[in-house]
Amino acid sequence: MSDSYGKVIELLAIERDSEVFGLRIKLSFTESAELIWITDTDTIENIAAVSEFNGIHKYRLSLQTVWDVNQQQYMGLITRTYRDHSDRFQFACSVSFRNELESIKNARRLDDLHTLPFLSAYRSEPDEPIAVPTEEGTDARRFGRKRHRLPLKLVSATMMSLIFVLLLSSFNYSDPSGIPPRQATTATVEVETVIQLLAENRHAIMAKPVTSLEEETEKQPEDHDLPSDTVPYLELDEFISFSIPKGYVALTFDDGPSKHSVDIMNILQKYGVGGTFFFVGTNVKKHPDYVQAIHANGFSIGSHSMTHSQMSSLSYKQQEMELTRVAELIENITHEKLVLFRPPYGAFDGQTEALSRHQGNKMVLWNRDPEDWLTRDEDKILDYVQHIEASGSIILLHESQAVVDALPRIIQHLQDQSLKIVRLQ
Template identity: 45%
Template sequence: MSIYSGKLLELKEIKNEYDKYFLQVRLSFEQDIEMFWEIDKYTAENLKDLIQFDEKHKYRLSFNSSWDVIQKQHKSVLTRTYRDQSDIISFSCSEDYISKLNTIKHCQDIAALDKPIFIPINLESTDELHKDEEKISKNYIGKFKMTSIAIMSVIFVILFGYLSRLYLNKTAFDEKALAQSIQLNNEMTEKQSENLESENSIAIEDLSSIESVIPFIKLEESITYSVPEGNVALTFDDGPSQYSIGIMDVLKKYGVGGTFFFTGLNVKKYPDYVQCIQSNGYSIGSHSMNHINMPTLSYDKQKSELIDSIELLEEVTNQKITLFRPPYGSLNKQIKDLIYNQQYKIVLWNNDPEDWKTQDADKIFYSIQNSNVSGSIILLHESQAVIDALPRIIEYLQELNLEIISLK
């Protein structure tokens, strides 16, 4: 049920030569094609800080991006996989990167990609290009028959500069020429590059570091109504929506946890919001596919509401989803058995300020203020009223020295 028309974008290598940066990627879409994608230095350096290419790990670039309103930066994510394990890593990127990413995302014909930016690998070079390369090589080698390594280095630098201008002005591209030039330049400037990298390194926000500072509790029971005393779980239903990022921003501002229960119908509409919330370290669970009172459905339809929504979330987030909140909190034995067999966990609540009914920030806050909040799972829904009430709710809970946690 891919929402990206089956496109996958694997990152194979990052290349840097003479102030130009390229991602070597494999695009899987109807067929597999490898290409060099020219990107900006800012995005390339951020990716280089996060990635160590080896034979064990694979890296996949997400087609989703977001705008961090607090840091005022564009964000995207990549997935690092090793066997059956995967990690989601957030990185800062440029507007130009996002624009080119969207070009690939929405492209229906690979041949239509702009060649100076997306350069196919193994594309057959023209005879003219081969002749030019041969002529240049002979001229330079014949003219400068010297044994000095320094002089030979200069020759290859000049040769590469010419070839670089040549391939950027033509649709044909010779991967071998680029690879040889990169190798030579790396040998000549390795020390210089190391110094430059240390001077210009950019601090990158990584999902593992985000999760380490967000307090959470791992649920053990198959059905949970509450959390241990001294803790509070803020949960948000019915998203993703236009209010999702606003809620997340308030949680980030106060450094507290939060758990979002998304319906599959809305995930299809706003996959970028799901990815943004997940990449910022917040917990995500399913709230069914279509928000239907599940006990009224047949077993097959119940299973579809549950499984389809979780598989969709796993496709968007590239992580295992185990939390489920049934619409209206309605359960029957079939649903409980289904959850148990799939090893999911049902998350209910014991504190309901009925925000969906009042749509009033003051009433939402007063309801929580006048309740027993220690050990509670508070049920909220995505709305502007909740965004307006949330700072007061968090400050009140913190005044009571309660830990505001995410659920895992």
């Protein structure tokens, strides 16, 4: 599961300290804290252009950014809500903002944030309006507070020392990658374990019946099995893909295999559409039979790394391990070369590109993200899909019950627009 699951960044105001501007945010996951986020002026101006802190609306920053191929620019996403109504806006953001966002996503506890130099604790001051400069030279009036840079928490030196010692004692210093000792298992041993699990499940996995929206009916799997050579597909021409040609749409499912994999597969089969699954190696080791079933039924499988690590934060050798270990696991189940790769969090660097090219991979990103991992609400997921230009999109979804419940209506909506729903290869 992604470290970003459950994290929410609420944007409260834009702050000023002398000539320095920052974002006042409320970060919530295991706990909540109000923080000041000092980032680049251009990104703050772009955020100010799509927000107005009038005490009526609430704003939430997405934890994801996407690469806009046309503008050659990273784009952030902000959601504005008022009661039950919400609107989503994109804003151009810098590479530094994107990297800072990734650092926040990877924090496991609030206490981890004291290591991030761009964050400081917020202390309230008397309210006063501030003016954020815009590109046109006019002032965008935003309601905020003057800020003072403070440490996140004033903790005694003794307590910090004890915590530091306890943390140090929990790590294995013989492994410079920072990957827990269990993950040092060789690829050969992992593959042998997976083969053994498959051998113990020779009866294979039986497809579960798919129910309609109106009523539940008993169906045998063969009633809607779709031969593998008839599953609609689209061949990707580019090494890195954020979108596909107009008239097509790709439904992609991250972080499996899981208990939801077969339900998703059955729904795709029922409607005669394609789907692409990006599997994490640690989950492949747990559910090799699901991988086998999805491949046998003609759906596309890609790599989502071995441990769902942020690739751009790893060394060359660590990235190589993340790619090769999961590839060996999946290839020993499917007996086909693994081609597709999606970097976790959409984060990659030059080393990731070089390794992917060397292994003959195609990197698949996305241009539509309903943030289903955050809402866990089937109606909100469907509402997002119904209000986008879906033609030519790669839609990012995750394996969850909410996605299973929303998927039939998502497919029906896309088919009503005469779009061809394809698997990628």
